[in-house]
Each structure stands twice: as structure tokens, then as C-alpha cells.
Amino acid sequence: MPDKREPHHSHDKGYKQLFSSKRAFLELLKTFVHEEWTKDIDEDSLVRVEKSYILQDFSEKEADIVYRLKTKGNDVIFYVLLELQSTVDYLMPFRLLLYMVEIWRDIYNNTPEGERERKGFRLPAVVPAVLYNGANNWTAALHFKEILAGYRQFEEHVLDFRYILFDVNRYDVEELYQVANLVASIFALDQKMDAGELIRRLRKLAGGLKNLGRDEFRQFATWLSHVFKARLPEPVQEKVDRIIGEVNPWEVEKMITNLEITLEEMQQQAEMRGLIKGRAEGRAEGEARGKVEATQDAICKYLKRRFGDASAGLQQKVREMTSLEVLDSVMEELFAANTLEEAGDIIREGINKSLQ
Structure with missing residues (x-):
């Protein structure tokens, strides 16, 4: 099924592209999951599940990345589900459960009836994980049971799992x-x-x-x-x-x-614009002349910082311009100048406009 969803955060697209690579996904597990089973995984054991798991109750969201892997030395096949988050989602344990059930339902429905009714039939393990890159602390429950009312009283009987959290900012x-x-x-x-x-x-x-x-x-x-x-x-x-x-x-x-x-x-551009505004607005007397001088000062300071002492001649030419409109135009164009020569062309053109 094609992915028609717009990413709910700008980083989602970047991370989805990144972890579409088996090598990057494997690196994520081996670097940040300190559990024994990660030692037995290699690229050959990973297969990206090219399927979207869209939930009926969360129609605007779908599981982001699902990998199927088979560990070395045994026949256990399990799925790693990675959900990308930029904000805290307090329903995350419930949403992950729904994704897990959808994966199991899909496997069950695509297993021949005779095979799935055998005593030895087993559904694969699903390991849920969340990658969170928000600024605030992740305060959602990490265990599913924690979103169940009164779970402590029935702790031995209620469903539970703990998802892996990759908390980027921590x-x-x-x-x-x-x-x-x-x-x-x-x-x-x-x-x-x-x-x-x-x-x-x-x-x-x-x-x-x-x-x-x-x-x-x-x-x-x-x-x-x-x-x-x-x-x-x-x-x-x-x-x-x-x-x-x-x-x-x-x-x-x-x-x-x-x-x-x-x-x-x-x-530098932001500082110069601020300097122009501050100096021009700060002149109560001789307002027009004050704005011209403020703009000349700002341009000369920018030239000095951008091109050093080599700009001294251009700074002198800027002092010869007295049209505020031309000075403002020169200032804007100078921001795009990459060399002293380009800056010189802009200033000479400004002088010509002043003389017209």
C-alpha cells in the first residue's frame, strides 16, 4: 500500500529515509540497545517489511518502520517496530499494542489453516520501539500495564510489554x-x-x-x-x-x-539591518540626514567586516552617496556579493544612480 500520509513532523521523512537502510537500522540496534539478542543480528537477517499498518482508530497515523529478522542459531522470527515521534504521545503504549495485533493478524491470515491450527504453531515476537526527538522529557508510560486502571491489583493477569525508547535529546x-x-x-x-x-x-x-x-x-x-x-x-x-x-x-x-x-x-546581515533601523529611528533632529549617515555607517561597517582593509576605497565611495533610496538598494544588493570586485560593481552602480 503506498504511503499517502504527510509526515506529522519535518524530521519524520529524514528518519524514515535513514532507517530504510538496513545498515543504518542495524547500527541503531547494536549501538543503542544493550541486549544480548542484538549481538546475533547481521544485515542478511534483516528484511524491511514493505507494508503499511494503518489503524482504524488512528486513521491519520501508521506504523513508520517495521523490520522482520531471524536470529542466528534458532528459528525464532520476530519483528522490530519503530515508531517516530516528535511530541509526547500518552496513548503510545496502546497504539503500539494495536500495531502489534495488526502484525499478528496479518501473519495469522496469511498462514495456511492447517499450519496455524497445529499445536506447535507460534506467532512471532514483536519488539516495539519509539524514536523520540522532542525537546521535552518523554513522560508517557513505558510499560503497557501502566495505562491500565488498577493494574497493580491484577498484575499477574494483565497484558504487559515494555517498548524500547530511543530518546535523542537525552x-x-x-x-x-x-x-x-x-x-x-x-x-x-x-x-x-x-x-x-x-x-x-x-x-x-x-x-x-x-x-x-x-x-x-x-x-x-x-x-x-x-x-x-x-x-x-x-x-x-x-x-x-x-x-x-x-x-x-x-x-x-x-x-x-x-x-x-x-x-x-x-x-552580519541581521546586525547591519538592525544597526540601520536603530540609528535611523534614533534621530529626532535632522532626521533625513541622520538616516543617510546611519546607512552609510552600516554599509561601511559591513564592508570592513566582510572584506577587511581592502574595502577602504569602497567605503570612501559610499560616503559620496547621499540618496537614502540608493543607499538602501546598495545595502540589500551587497548581501549577495561574494567578492570585493562584486561589491565594487554594486557601489559604482549606486554612485551612477545618485548622479542621475
């Missing part, structure tokens, strides 16, 4: 640095932080990212582009896509530097 970042595989790196970058901290973490992860295979790195780059753009304003998102989309594993430090430059330019 992992210690230093431990994630030490692991430094694909999934750990993504978890380290998906924790709640601003774009500046994201760059700092990228630098710490650079060594491990260079060691990723080409396919793994493309998975990482796709995910990074998605999450990085979510922290940035729309005007610079296309540039971020270009920076990340063109890089190879051995050029990861170049990518980080280019992303850092983009952030610095964005910050």
Missing part, C-alpha cells in the same frame, strides 16, 4: 562523539541547539564523517540538509542545499567551513 553528546558512527552523529546533531552549536558539533564529528562510506555519507548529507535548513531563514536555505549537496566525504571540513561562513554572513 543521550550524552560526549558519548555520541566517541561512538561517531552514522546514527550517533545524526543523534548528536539532532539535539536541541542553535545553528552555531550545530557547526561546533559538526567540527567535532568531522573525523568520523570522513570515514563513512559514500552511500552512508549521502544519507548523512540528505538528513543534514533537511535539519540544517529547519534552523535557518528561507533566503539562505538554497545556498545550504548547494553547499551540502556538492560535498564528498573527504571534503567534509570544506563543507563545514562554507556552512560557517554562510552563518556569519547571515549574522
Whole structure:
């Protein structure tokens, strides 16, 4: 059945793409599930279940990722169900139960009647798991029985299971640095932080990212582009896509530097716009002249920070412009200038407009 659902959170699509890879899913289990059965799993034992399990009572939601696996040395086949969450869902234990029942119902209905009625017929184990990347603590019950009223009185008789919780924001970042595989790196970058901290973490992860295979790195780059753009304003998102989309594993430090430059330019632009607004609005006397001087000061400061002492001649030319309309236009166009030469062309064009 095709997936017609829109992701209920922007990260869902990225994580679904990531864990559609058997290697990444296996890495998730082996890195973050410290149980004996994970030691016996390899890629050959994993099969992605290409089937949607849509629940009647939760028609807008469906199980995100289901893998079928057979452990080495025995005939036990069980399913690992991974549900992606960005907010706390207090009905999660109940919803997971419904998914588990749907899996069992599907297996039962597709097993020949003679086989399923044998004494030795067994339904496979289903191991439910939740990947949560929300900022708040996960406060939903981890055991199914905890959502049953009065379960303590009948504890020996009521249904129960405990799902695995991958709580992205609660992992210690230093431990994630030490692991430094694909999934750990993504978890380290998906924790709640601003774009500046994201760059700092990228630098710490650079060594491990260079060691990723080409396919793994493309998975990482796709995910990074998605999450990085979510922290940035729309005007610079296309540039971020270009920076990340063109890089190879051995050029990861170049990518980080280019992303850092983009952030610095964005910050400079914001500061300059704020400076223009603040200075222009702060002049009660000589208002028109005050706005012109404020805009000249802001442009010169931007040129100094962006291009250094080499921009001194251009700064002098900016002082020759007295039209506030032209100065505002020059300021906006300068943000797109990548070189001193491009900035010079913009300023000279501004001077020509001033003389007209």
C-alpha cells in the first residue's frame, strides 16, 4: 500500500529515509540497545517489511518502520517496530499494542489453516520501539500495564510489554562523539541547539564523517540538509542545499567551513539591518540626514567586516552617496556579493544612480 500520509513532523521523512537502510537500522540496534539478542543480528537477517499498518482508530497515523529478522542459531522470527515521534504521545503504549495485533493478524491470515491450527504453531515476537526527538522529557508510560486502571491489583493477569525508547535529546553528546558512527552523529546533531552549536558539533564529528562510506555519507548529507535548513531563514536555505549537496566525504571540513561562513554572513546581515533601523529611528533632529549617515555607517561597517582593509576605497565611495533610496538598494544588493570586485560593481552602480 503506498504511503499517502504527510509526515506529522519535518524530521519524520529524514528518519524514515535513514532507517530504510538496513545498515543504518542495524547500527541503531547494536549501538543503542544493550541486549544480548542484538549481538546475533547481521544485515542478511534483516528484511524491511514493505507494508503499511494503518489503524482504524488512528486513521491519520501508521506504523513508520517495521523490520522482520531471524536470529542466528534458532528459528525464532520476530519483528522490530519503530515508531517516530516528535511530541509526547500518552496513548503510545496502546497504539503500539494495536500495531502489534495488526502484525499478528496479518501473519495469522496469511498462514495456511492447517499450519496455524497445529499445536506447535507460534506467532512471532514483536519488539516495539519509539524514536523520540522532542525537546521535552518523554513522560508517557513505558510499560503497557501502566495505562491500565488498577493494574497493580491484577498484575499477574494483565497484558504487559515494555517498548524500547530511543530518546535523542537525552543521550550524552560526549558519548555520541566517541561512538561517531552514522546514527550517533545524526543523534548528536539532532539535539536541541542553535545553528552555531550545530557547526561546533559538526567540527567535532568531522573525523568520523570522513570515514563513512559514500552511500552512508549521502544519507548523512540528505538528513543534514533537511535539519540544517529547519534552523535557518528561507533566503539562505538554497545556498545550504548547494553547499551540502556538492560535498564528498573527504571534503567534509570544506563543507563545514562554507556552512560557517554562510552563518556569519547571515549574522552580519541581521546586525547591519538592525544597526540601520536603530540609528535611523534614533534621530529626532535632522532626521533625513541622520538616516543617510546611519546607512552609510552600516554599509561601511559591513564592508570592513566582510572584506577587511581592502574595502577602504569602497567605503570612501559610499560616503559620496547621499540618496537614502540608493543607499538602501546598495545595502540589500551587497548581501549577495561574494567578492570585493562584486561589491565594487554594486557601489559604482549606486554612485551612477545618485548622479542621475
